[in-house]
Amino acid sequence: ISMTEIDRIAQNVVESHLETCQYTTDELKQLAWQPYTQEEIRNFQNKSCEAMWQQCATQVTNAIQYVVEFAKRISGFMDLCQNDQIILLKAGCLEVLLVRMCRAYNPLNNTLFFEGKYGSTQIFKSLGCDDLISIVFDLAKSLCFLHLTEEEIALFTAGILLSPDRPWLTEARKVKKLQDKIYEALQHVIHKNHLDDDKLSKLISKLSMLKSVCNLHVDKLQLFKLLHPQTVHNFPPLYKEVFS
């Protein structure tokens, strides 16, 4: 396909990302100088498991709304049938969120932006999901070390969203055509930026880790729901729709 079509797709995806990225990388870098104090960390650790889950569910739902908006602005996504749009968002929104969050990770002190400041794994202790928390942080760290540009994050997350291998898709071939063009644009951007050609293969190798974080998150949610059904009942509707 012609270069101009790839450029047009890349431009639309990058613009959609910048319009829906929730915090800019500059804002996140400014905020990174505000880690939680010892007292604030203790306050988090003294929260009940239910209260911490409620807080995370609220935070992650807020972040997911921006991912939904990102998808809606990708030309081609809205041309898909509604059934496929819902399947792609349900399966991909947390994976997209996890990649986006590498911008909110501070590798100098291994902290992540949560509720206004940066916290280490310690603030999530009361969740009782130390394994989930540590792989979310490990993933953020490994993506952070790839020094992805906004363009690369935009195209990589659009490619994740438009995965033709999600189960029950009715127009998988149409989704694959879109994904191929997006990955071609990503390869072009990577080549333009760094001449570090195996960066795309490094990114593709992260996809399995993204999937396992999402599966672990669903497992933890199901276990939590067994123990605290009422708390999950009060979770934001979008969270329940996407993850339950």
Ligand SMILES: CCS(=O)(=O)c1ccc(CC(=O)Nc2nc(-c3ccccc3)c(C(=O)c3ccccc3CC(C)C)s2)cc1
């Ligand atoms: C993403 C766009 S952004 O502008 O970069 C941005 C914008 C806004 C924020 C603030 C924010 O929502 N941070 C959250 N942090 C975590 C978290 C939590 C445990 C460890 C590590 C990070 C959230 C979660 O709830 C979460 C996220 C991924 C998988 C699992 C969970 C927890 C489960 C129990 C729901 S929400 C951060 C970054």
